[in-house]
Amino acid sequence: MSQFSFFSLKTQFENVGDALINREMINLASEHSDIYLDLTRCPKDFCDTLNVCNENEINIIRFGFAHLFIMMLSKRLKGHECYYFLSPGGYFGEVYGGEHIKRWINTLVLFILSLFGIKICHVGVSYERLGKKFSRLIRVRNKFIHAHVVRDKKSRDYLQCLDIHVTDVSPDLAFNIFNDDLVTDTRNDFCFSYRTDQDHEQLELAKTIINQFDLTADENATFYFYVQVERDREGMKSLYEYFSRKSSRNCKYIEVIGSIDESLMFFNKISYVISNRLHVLLMSGSQHCYLISNTYKDFNNKIVGIIEQLSGKPTDLYDMSKNSLELAQDAISRRYLIHRVGLSEKELLKECFASLYRLTK
Numbered sequence: 001m002s003q004f005s006f007f008s009l010k011t012q013f014e015n016v017g018d019a020l021i022n023r024e025m026i027n028l029a030s031e032h033s034d035i036y037l038d039l040t041r042c043p044k045d046f047c048d049t050l051n052v053c054n055e056n057e058i059n060i061i062r063f064g065f066a067h068l069f070i071m072m073l074s075k076r077l078k079g080h081e082c083y084y085f086l087s088p089g090g091y092f093g094e095v096y097g098g099e100h101i102k103r104w105i106n107t108l109v110l111f112i113l114s115l116f117g118i119k120i121c122h123v124g125v126s127y128e129r130l131g132k133k134f135s136r137l138i139r140v141r142n143k144f145i146h147a148h149v150v151r152d153k154k155s156r157d158y159l160q161c162l163d164i165h166v167t168d169v170s171p172d173l174a175f176n177i178f179n180d181d182l183v184t185d186t187r188n189d190f191c192f193s194y195r196t197d198q199d200h201e202q203l204e205l206a207k208t209i210i211n212q213f214d215l216t217a218d219e220n221a222t223f224y225f226y227v228q229v230e231r232d233r234e235g236m237k238s239l240y241e242y243f244s245r246k247s248s249r250n251c252k253y254i255e256v257i258g259s260i261d262e263s264l265m266f267f268n269k270i271s272y273v274i275s276n277r278l279h280v281l282l283m284s285g286s287q288h289c290y291l292i293s294n295t296y297k298d299f300n301n302k303i304v305g306i307i308e309q310l311s312g313k314p315t316d317l318y319d320m321s322k323n324s325l326e327l328a329q330d331a332i333s334r335r336y337l338i339h340r341v342g343l344s345e346k347e348l349l350k351e352c353f354a355s356l357y358r359l360t361k
Contacts, residue, residue, distance in 0.1 A: 172306055187271035223243065
């Protein structure tokens, strides 16, 4: 009996991290099944960075979800095992009005698929600050899906309080890019990458933190102000312009919105990465960068959840509101690497997918 996995991608297309976790989800599934992929809602740049169109084992659906739906039913009625994967990533907030109705219709479609024996899978997700309507919808949907795999124990515990079923906890999908490669560490430069639109204090706190590193870091180190999510552009440009005027050191603004490979190439030349963006931290960690993970209030629970469960405590979490020159000096001196533990997380991720497909054998 053959196995087939189906995907209909819709995510934040201007976010390199979201492109990465979707790509790695497809790659992991392709180790166990043939792939059918609906890209009709995806812009060309997003499709290009997924780099799946040239893969022999990937079947591209050209006529939308209806075509994918028919393909799933056809394969299932022929007796094959079929899996339909939902979008990975972080979920939070509330759903209102038309969006609320649309999500219930989507849930009904998923229920119909499940009645035909199609396995609904939601893998590589985390949750925080869910509204009542959204949590109710997730609770209903999770009563009939095959696998609901969260990426951190913090999310699992949170969902248990909401009476939402979780089948497993497995590492973030980004860990699939970690490789056992060697790096000659001659790097000296710093990368700053912040999301500053969640709270009115974030931008000023980021300024204070960067200023402390400016006073602490080697005077020859270049400071890069890096953007890989479109919504971060305004805040990071503001930080770059401020420090270009204020600091005597070399400052550069780098923007990589549409390419996973370009992002990884950039991190390959960086020594320290200071960020409150989860996939900036994980992607740079895969390139042997020293990580300084910033959090603020309850906006970064997905970072907290994933970092706290890494074995051996390879990095600390730094509260943006409790910054000081001493903390900056301490963070630089500790030289936190997650690459070694990242390789172990990758193996756990592969075991999770193998188990997911074994459940029906």
